[in-house]
Every structure is written in C-alpha cells, then in structure tokens.
Amino acid sequence: MSYRIATIPGDGIGPEVVDATLPLFQTAANTHGVDVEFVGYDWGSQRYLEEGAMMPDDGLDHLADKDSILLGAVGHPEVPDHVTLHGLLLPIRKGFNQQVCKRPAILFDGVESPLRGYEGGDIEFTVFRENTEGEYSDIGGREHVGFDHEVAVQSAMFTRAGTEAILRAAFEAAREREGHLTSITKSNAQAFSMVFWDEVVAEVAADYPDVEVESLLVDAASMDFIRRPEEFDVVVASNLFGDILTDIGAIVTGSMGLAPSGNINVDGDYPSMFEPVHGSAPDIVGQGVANPLATVLSGAMLFEDLGEEAVSEALWAAVRDLLADGDAPRTPDLGGDASTVDVVAALETRL
Amino acid sequence: MSYRIATIPGDGIGPEVVDATLPLFQTAANTHGVDVEFVGYDWGSQRYLEEGAMMPDDGLDHLADKDSILLGAVGHPEVPDHVTLHGLLLPIRKGFNQQVCKRPAILFDGVESPLRGYEGGDIEFTVFRENTEGEYSDIGGREHVGFDHEVAVQSAMFTRAGTEAILRAAFEAAREREGHLTSITKSNAQAFSMVFWDEVVAEVAADYPDVEVESLLVDAASMDFIRRPEEFDVVVASNLFGDILTDIGAIVTGSMGLAPSGNINVDGDYPSMFEPVHGSAPDIVGQGVANPLATVLSGAMLFEDLGEEAVSEALWAAVRDLLADGDAPRTPDLGGDASTVDVVAALETRL
Ligand SMILES: CC(C)[C@H](C(=O)O)[C@@H](O)C(=O)O
Ligand SMILES: CC(C)[C@H](C(=O)O)[C@@H](O)C(=O)O
Numbered sequence: 129m130s131y132r133i134a135t136i137p138g139d140g141i142g143p144e145v146v147d148a149t150l151p152l153f154q155t156a157a158n159t160h161g162v163d164v165e166f167v168g169y170d171w172g173s174q175r176y177l178e179e180g181a182m183m184p185d186d187g188l189d190h191l192a193d194k195d196s197i198l199l200g201a202v203g204h205p206e207v208p209d210h211v212t213l214h215g216l217l218l219p220i221r222k223g224f225n226q227q228v229c230k231r232p233a234i235l236f237d238g239v240e241s242p243l244r245g246y247e248g249g250d251i252e253f254t255v256f257r258e259n260t261e262g263e264y265s266d267i268g269g270r271e272h273v274g275f276d277h278e279v280a281v282q283s284a285m286f287t288r289a290g291t292e293a294i295l296r297a298a299f300e301a302a303r304e305r306e307g308h309l310t311s312i313t314k315s316n317a318q319a320f321s322m323v324f325w326d327e328v329v330a331e332v333a334a335d336y337p338d339v340e341v342e343s344l345l346v347d348a349a350s351m352d353f354i355r356r357p358e359e360f361d362v363v364v365a366s367n368l369f370g371d372i373l374t375d376i377g378a379i380v381t382g383s384m385g386l387a388p389s390g391n392i393n394v395d396g397d398y399p400s401m402f403e404p405v406h407g408s409a410p411d412i413v414g415q416g417v418a419n420p421l422a423t424v425l426s427g428a429m430l431f432e433d434l435g436e437e438a439v440s441e442a443l444w445a446a447v448r449d450l451l452a453d454g455d456a457p458r459t460p461d462l463g464g465d466a467s468t469v470d471v472v473a474a475l476e477t478r479l
Numbered sequence: 480m481s482y483r484i485a486t487i488p489g490d491g492i493g494p495e496v497v498d499a500t501l502p503l504f505q506t507a508a509n510t511h512g513v514d515v516e517f518v519g520y521d522w523g524s525q526r527y528l529e530e531g532a533m534m535p536d537d538g539l540d541h542l543a544d545k546d547s548i549l550l551g552a553v554g555h556p557e558v559p560d561h562v563t564l565h566g567l568l569l570p571i572r573k574g575f576n577q578q579v580c581k582r583p584a585i586l587f588d589g590v591e592s593p594l595r596g597y598e599g600g601d602i603e604f605t606v607f608r609e610n611t612e613g614e615y616s617d618i619g620g621r622e623h624v625g626f627d628h629e630v631a632v633q634s635a636m637f638t639r640a641g642t643e644a645i646l647r648a649a650f651e652a653a654r655e656r657e658g659h660l661t662s663i664t665k666s667n668a669q670a671f672s673m674v675f676w677d678e679v680v681a682e683v684a685a686d687y688p689d690v691e692v693e694s695l696l697v698d699a700a701s702m703d704f705i706r707r708p709e710e711f712d713v714v715v716a717s718n719l720f721g722d723i724l725t726d727i728g729a730i731v732t733g734s735m736g737l738a739p740s741g742n743i744n745v746d747g748d749y750p751s752m753f754e755p756v757h758g759s760a761p762d763i764v765g766q767g768v769a770n771p772l773a774t775v776l777s778g779a780m781l782f783e784d785l786g787e788e789a790v791s792e793a794l795w796a797a798v799r800d801l802l803a804d805g806d807a808p809r810t811p812d813l814g815g816d817a818s819t820v821d822v823v824a825a826l827e828t829r830l
Contacts, residue, residue, distance in 0.1 A: 209667035209696075210674070218668075242705060244595050268634075268671030278639040282672035283619075288629040314719070316560035317569075320619030321633035323561070345560075347726040350701065354593060354730050368665070372723060375698040379705050 130163035131434060134194040134399070138172040139212065140408025141418035142200025148472045149423045153443075155479050157431070160438040167194065173204030173212055182215030188223045196430050197401040200423070203408040222260050224398035226391035227293040229259035229370060230301075230429070231405060233357075233377030233387065237452040239462065241382055243354065248452070251381055253360035256298035257370025259391055261290045262321070264367045286321050286366070291328045293394055298364035299336040305361055310342045312349050312365035312373065325366065350376060357381075378405050385419025385461040388426035390433060400433055402426040412460075416467045419459040421447055424475065446478040481514035482785060485545040485750070489523040490563065491759025492769035493551025499823045500774045503794075506830050508782070511789040518545065524555030524563055533566030539574045547781050548752040551774070554759040573611050575749035577742035578644040580610035580721060581652075581780070582756060584708075584728030584738065588803040590813065592733055594705065599803070602732050604711035607649035608721025610742055612641045613672070615718045637672050637717070642679045644745055649715035650687040656712055661693045663700050663716035663724065676717065701727060708732075729756050736770025736812040739777035741784060751784055753777040763811075767818045770810040772798055775826065797829040 135150065137143035150166055157164045169190065171183040182202070184190075191197055197220070202212045220226070233255065235241050237248035268282040295311075302309040311329045315322035326343065333341050344352065346369045353360070353376045365373055378387035387405035404422030412418060428443035450456045456474050458464030466474075486501065488494035501517055508515045520541065522534040533553070535541075542548055548571070553563045571577070584606065586592050588599035619633040646662075653660040662680045666673035677694065684692050695703065697720045704711070704727045716724055729738035738756035755773030763769060779794035801807045801822070808825050809815030817825075 210670050213667045214670075240595075242594055242596075244591075244593055264668045266670070267632075268669075270671060270675055276639055278675075280637045280672050280675035281618075281634050282637075282669050283632050283634040286631045286633075288627055316564045317615045317719070317722075318619075318633050319561050319565075319617070320621060321631050324621055324629075324631035347722045350723050351726045351730045351735070354705065354727065368668070371668075371698045372701050375702045376705065376727075379702045384702070 129436065130165070131195040132165045132167060132193075133430070134191050134197045135166050135168045136171055136197065136216075137168070137200040138202045138216070138408065139174070139204045140201055140410050140413045142172070142202070142408055144413070144416065144418045144468055145404065145420045145423040146198065146200040148420050148468045149427060152424065152472055152475055152479070153427050155476060156439050156442045157436070159442065159479060160436070162436050162439055171216060172202060173207045176207055176211060176215060182212060188219065191220070191224070191399060194399050196399050196434060198427060198430060199401055199403040201404065201406065201408040203410070205410050218264070220401055221391050224393050224401070225260065225395070226393050226398075226400060227258065227260050227290055228297040228392040228394055229257040229389060230297070230392060231255045231257060231370075231374040231377065231387065231389045233374070233381045235381040236386070236448060238454065239382035239386070239451055241380055243357070243380055246357070251357045253357070253377070254301060254362055255370055255374050255377060256294055256301065256362065256364045257374060258290060258294040258365070258367045261285055261287060262367035284321050286324055288328065291325060292332060295328060295332045295364060297392070297394060298362055299332055299339055302339045302362040303336060307338055308340050308342070308361045310344050310349070310360055310363045312346050312363065312369045313343050314346050314369070316345065346372070349373060353377060353380060374405060383419065383461045384422070385459060386421050386425070388422050388429055390426070390429045392433065400430075402430040402433070416469070417459050418468050419461050420468050420472055442479055446475045449478050450474055480787065481516070482546040483516045483518060483544075484781070485542045485548045486517050486519045487522055487548065487567075488519070488551040489553045489567070489759065490525070490555045491552055491761050491764045493523070493553070493759055495764070495767065495769045495819055496755065496771045496774040497549065497551040499819045500771050500778060503775065503823055503826055503830070504778050506827060507790050507793045508787070510793065510830060511787065513787050513790055522567060523553055524558040527558055527562060527566060533563065539570065542571070542575070542750060545750050547750050547785060549778060549781060550752055550754040552755065552757065552759040554761070556761050569615070571752055572742050575744050575752070576611060576746070577744050577749075577751060578609065578611050578641055579648040579743040579745055580608040580740060581648070581743060582606045582608060582721075582725040582728065582738065582740040584725070584732045586732040587737065587799060589805065590733040590737070590802055592731055594708070594731055597708070602708045604708070604728065605652060605713055606721055606725050606728060607645055607652065607713065607715045608725060609641060609645040609716070609718045612636055612638060613718035635672050637675055639679065642676060643683060646679060646683045646715060648743070648745060649713055650683055650690055653690045653713040654687055658689055659691050659693070659712045661695050661700070661711055661714045663697050663714065663720045664694050665697050665720070667696065697723070700724060704728060704731060725756060734770065734812045735773070736810060737772050737776070739773050739780055741777070741780045743784065751781075753781040753784070767820065768810050769819050770812050771819050771823055793830055797826045800829050801825055
C-alpha cells in the first residue's frame with residue numbers, strides 16, 4: 129500500500145516535533161511494507177504575519193486529495209488566538225467534516241501521574257469529542273455595543289447528524305472495549321441542547337443493548353477524572369466539554385506531551401487529521417526539548433485509521449517500551465533532560 | 480444586632496448538615512453578641528413528590544424579607560435534575576439577582592490533597608463565578624423534533640451589567656488580596672461571548688491599575704488547577720466555566736465536603752444565599768456521616784456578608800483548628816469514621 133500524507137508543522141514547537149518524527153514514520157511504514165510520501169505545507173502564523181493569511185484561500189483543495197493529514201500545532205504570541213484557529217485548525221475540522229475527535233488518555237508504565245496513588249497502567253480511557261458544532265458553532269452576535277445595555281449572545285447548535293455521528297463512534301468503541309460508555313451532560317442547566325443530547329443518547333443506545341451507559345454532569349466528570357480516573361473507559365462529550373475533559377485527561381496521565389488525537393471524517397469523504405493535543409508552547413520553542421511522543425502517537429492513530437494496524441502497533445509499542453525503560457531518554461516535561469532528537473533516536477532503535 | 484435567616488435544608492444530606500449546624504451558628508453568634516433567628520422552609524423534592532412543586536408559587540416572597548438564606552442541598556434520585564434546579568435553586572439565584580457566586584478553595588492544614596506534593600496550606604484561591612446568566616441562560620429551542628434534520632440551539636447570553644458585576648466583585652477581591660486576577664476565557668472558539676467578556680475585563684481593569692490580570696483559556700485553566708493550583712489567588716469565570724472550575728478546586732483541596740459558597744446580591748436589594756458546593760449525596764443519606772464543614776464554612780461566609788466578622792472568624796477558626804488536629808473527629812470523606820454530630824460537637828467545644 130502507498131499513501132500520500134499532508135503535513136502541516138504549523139507554529140512554535142509544531143515544526144520541531146513534526147520534522148523530527150517524519151523519518152520515524154517512514155521507518156515504521158517501510159518495515160511493514162507500507163509506502164508513504166509526506167507532502168509538507170508551511171502554513172501557520174509566520175505566513176499570516178507575512179502574507180495576511182494562515183493558509184491560502186484554496187488550502188483545503190490542496191489537502192483534499194491526500195490520504196490523511198498530520199498537524200503539529202498552531203498558536204503564536206503575536207497572532208490573536210481566534211486568527212490562528214479560525215484561519216487554519218477549525219476550517220479543516222469543519223471543512224472536512226471531521227465530526228469525531230478521538231483522544232486517548234493513558235497513564236503509561238514508567239510515567240508518574242500528579243495524582244497520589246496512581247501507577248503506570250492504572251488509567252486508560254478514550255474521550256470521543258464532538259468536533260464540528262455544539263458550543264463551537266460560529267453563531268451569535270452583539271447588540272448595543274459599548275452601551276450599558278449591551279448584550280452578547282453565543283449560540284451552541286447541535287444537529288441530530290452531528291450528535292449521532294459522535295455518539296455512534298463512541299458506542300462502537302465501547303462495544304469493542306469493555307461495553308461501558310460515560311455520556312457527559314449538563315441537562316440540569318442547559319435544558320435545550322443537553323436534553324436533546326440525552327435523548328439522542330437514549331435513541332442510539334437502543335442499537336447497542338450490549339453497552340451500558342452512564343450519564344455524568346460535566347462538573348462532576350471534571351472532578352471524577354481526578355477522583356476516580358481508573359473507572360472510565362469510553363467517554364463521549366460535546367465539543368466544549370470534550371475540550372475541557374481531554375485536557376484534564378492529559379494532565380492526570382502525566383503530561384500534555386504524551387496526548388495524541390485524531391479528528392476523524394467518519395464517512396471517508398475527506399481526509400482525517402491527526403495532531404498532538406498540546407499547543408505550540410512558545411515558552412520552550414527553539415530549545416529542541418519538545419516532547420515528540422504525542423506526535424508519534426498521533427501518527428500511530430493516523431496509520432490505524434488508514435487500516436495499517438501493524439505500523440500503528442509498532443509505533444505504540446516503541447513508545448510504551450521507551451517510557452517503561454527507566455534508562456531511556458526523556459524530555460524535561462517528563463522529568464528528564466533529553467532532547468527531541470534523543471527521544472526519536474531511542475524510538476528508532478526500538479522499531 | 481439581630482438577624483432573621485431563612486434556612487432551606489432541602490434534599491438528601493441537606494437536612495442532616497443544616498439541622499446539625501444551626502445550634503453551632505447560634506452559639507457563635509450569641510458569643511459575639513449577635514442575635515439570630517432561623518426560619519425554616521421544608522421545600523425540596525419531597526414537597527415536589529407530594530404537591531407537585533419544589534416550593535410554593537410565592538416562595539421568593541417568603542424569603543425576600545430575610546437578612547440571608549442558608550441552603551443545604553437539592554437533588555433527588557426520583558426527581559429529574561432540571562426540576563429540582565429550575566424549581567428551587569436557579570429561581571432563587573436569578574430571582575434575587577445573586578450575580579456573584581463566591582467559592583473559596585483552600586487546602587487546609589491537616590487535609591490531604593489528591594495531588595502529589597501538596598501539603599495543607601499550599602493551596603488557597605477563590606473563584607468568582609458569574610451566577611445569573613451566561614451559559615445558564617434559559618434561551619434556546621429545538622426544531623424538526625424527531626426528524627433527521629432536527630437542530631437544538633442553546634444560547635449563552637452575557638449582559639454588560641451581569642459581566643461587569645462579577646468582574647468588579649473579582650477585581651475588588653484581588654485588590655484586597657495579592658493584586659492578581661485570573662480571567663477565564665475561551666475567546667479562541669467562542670468569538671461572540673468570550674471576546675465580549677475579554678473586552679469588559681479590559682475596561683474594568685482600567686479602574687484597577689493595581690491589579691495584574693492574566694487571561695487563561697478554560698481548558699488550560701482546568702489543567703492548571705491540577706498542575707499549579709498554588710499559583711492562583713482570585714479567579715473570575717462565567718457561569719459554566721465557574722461551575723466546572725469550582726468542582727476541580729473543591730476536589731484538589733481534599734474534599735467536596737469542605738467547599739462552601741455564597742450567592743451574593745451585590746446591591747443589597749435582596750437576600751444573598753449561602754450553600755455548600757456539594758450536592759444531596761443520595762449514596763450516604765440517612766447514615767449520619769455527611770461532612771458538616773462545608774455548611775459551617777458557608778455559614779461563616781454568611782456572617783461575613785452580614786458584616787459580622789467576629790462570628791465569621793470564630794467559625795473559620797474552629798474549622799481550621801479541628802482539621803489541623805490529627806486527633807479530632809472527621810467524617811469518612813476525610814478518611815475518618817466520625818459522624819456529623821461528632822464533628823459538630825468538636826467544633827462547639829472550639830468556639
Ligand atoms: C486551540 C483550541 C481551539 C482547541 C480547541 O479548543 O478545540 C484546542 O484546545 C484543542 O483542544 O484542540
Ligand atoms: C446543581 C447545578 C445546577 C449547580 C450549578 O451547575 O450551578 C451546581 O453544580 C453548583 O455548582 O452549584
């Protein structure tokens with residue numbers, strides 16, 4: 129098999145972690161008889177500062193014929209956040225109908241959780257986050273701007289299609305795993321959107337009698353990700369709730385530097401996009417110490433999504449093995465003093 | 480001075496913690512020459528199950544002439560959450576224009592945090608949560624119900640008045656404390672509401688040149704409450720973000736059983752309401768082991784709000800002293816085996 133994969137290194141440490149890991153993906157793929165060609169796009173904040181746009185107008189056309197997309201990070205101290213996001217990340221998620229965002233949270237052997245009493249292996253769950261609508265809908269407005277009676281409205285829109293898509297993906301995953309799904313809600317305070325969400329959960333659940341569904345309020349879930357993270361397996365949440373919960377999931381499992389994610393087009397009409405959950409980390413940019421593991425695992429998810437299980441497993445295994453080895457190099461976020469390339473080299477020998 | 484205070488024990492452990500602590504409040508008040516009369520209202524889910532409403536139609540009229548309100552908890556396994564809330568809690572918060580919700584998060588001496596490396600005394604911050612609008616606005620609807628093209632919309636409404644009220648309360652508190660305020664936002668994804676929020680922050684900040692303001696995205700803040708809770712002092716957030724963050728704040732400081740809160744009418748036109756952050760805890764109801772400390776501290780906040788500093792301080796001191804004493808009784812949520820009344824008795828001797 130042969131694949132063409134678009135890479136968008138982006139801003140900050142994005143290029144550091146993407147450039148360092150591409151050779152590793154080549155090796156992993158070739159070892160298993162898979163051919164990959166990476167096609168790089170130097171879009172991002174630098175381009176915005178020079179040319180006034182994060183990507184060209186026909187950016188999505190460039191990506192549309194690729195088999196998948198690997199993104200590094202976006203975000204730049206001199207560019208407002210809503211520009212970096214609405215200029216690149218969100219248009220791809222929405223434009224390619226990547227309705228399902230999948231984010232595993234794993235406390236690997238050899239990694240310390242900030243939570244007392246948790247050891248490597250104790251936590252392993254996956255959050256399915258709705259990815260193209262909900263609280264991120266670009267709907268709203270402001271009136272009486274500057275006056276005392278000014279009002280701003282931000283509307284969260286939930287379609288049945290979008291809600292069903294994320295729920296079905298989560299129910300499928302729960303069926304494959306332990307048959308348990310936690311649905312995050314806030315229907316006590318949000319009687320329109322979240323009561324609708326709960327109803328669609330009940331409807332979809334009828335197709336999955338083998339999956340047990342638990343409903344949890346988002347505030348309680350935020351607590352429970354800290355109080356009893358070991359009890360979660362598959363979690364499904366709206367766009368905003370998923371955003372918050374996956375950051376909590378990343379931190380309780382030891383480091384943002386380990387959290388991968390996939391933005392998945394479930395119909396297969398457009399490419400999916402894989403990216404580390406961490407941002408562009410302006411504070412450590414240029415030091416060569418960014419943790420590449422979240423990108424490696426995002427690549428592993430990418431190959432799994434392409435159906436190349438063997439390549440994916442090889443990457444997962446290399447990361448697990450490296451982390452479990454107390455003598456292996458690790459970056460400062462994991463308490464070590466190794467560089468990005470040290471870590472990649474140590475993975476390379478493990479492939 | 481003499482005060483009339485409405486008490487609404489409510490559901491589940493609510494009556495257990497309120498009934499047990501009223502005599503303590505009497506003692507603390509009397510010791511400092513303050514007279515209090517408690518006027519109890521047996522509203523809640525039991526009333527709903529028997530009479531079809533959580534409180535009478537003219538419920539708010541009964542409360543309006545009181546100097547303050549102490550609430551236990553609402554929530555019942557046999558009553559839908561939106562009924563318990565929209566039938567009692569939210570109407571009071573909104574009907575009495577309690578725009579400011581104040582929630583301290585303190586890791587007391589003698590209490591263990593679930594976070595590694597934190598000792599009693601290490602964490603102490605207060606979240607100011609907008610309390611009457613934002614993401615809890617009762618605005619939205621559904622169309623094409625049951626069809627494939629069904630859409631649900633939930634609108635978050637932010638008024639300048641509401642936003643300014645919470646911000647001014649937070650800036651005032653920051654000025655009194657360490658001069659540092661963290662404003663929670665999500666303007667990268669919510670370009671109407673949160674960009675407005677950020678603008679009002681900037682405007683109000685102009686009146687507080689002595690306060691340094693940091694802006695933090697809600698997802699990053701959820702992480703940072705776990706990663707670096709010791710660095711926060713005063714935090715200000717919208718209704719939903721505040722809801723989530725205060726639950727995280729409660730859990731990292733050792734127990735939901737310790738977290739008090741105040742719903743404050745800043746204009747003084749209506750009574751404020753004080754309540755523990757914890758819920759009705761159906762799992763432990765009737766066992767007599769509910770932790771009364773969150774209620775005691777809510778009472779302490781109530782007296783402070785009435786201007787009765789000495790009474791307030793006495794209650795805070797009694798709780799701090801009890802927790803710091805390794806031999807003092809504590810309830811199971813804090814790793815002990817004492818009952819609610821044991822703990823109250825131990826506080827009584829400390830007053
Ligand atoms: C950068 C931001 C818009 C984004 C989001 O909220 O989706 C990020 O936090 C994430 O989780 O991928
Ligand atoms: C019960 C619920 C509506 C409430 C809220 O979300 O405000 C609670 O979680 C709280 O924090 O007081």
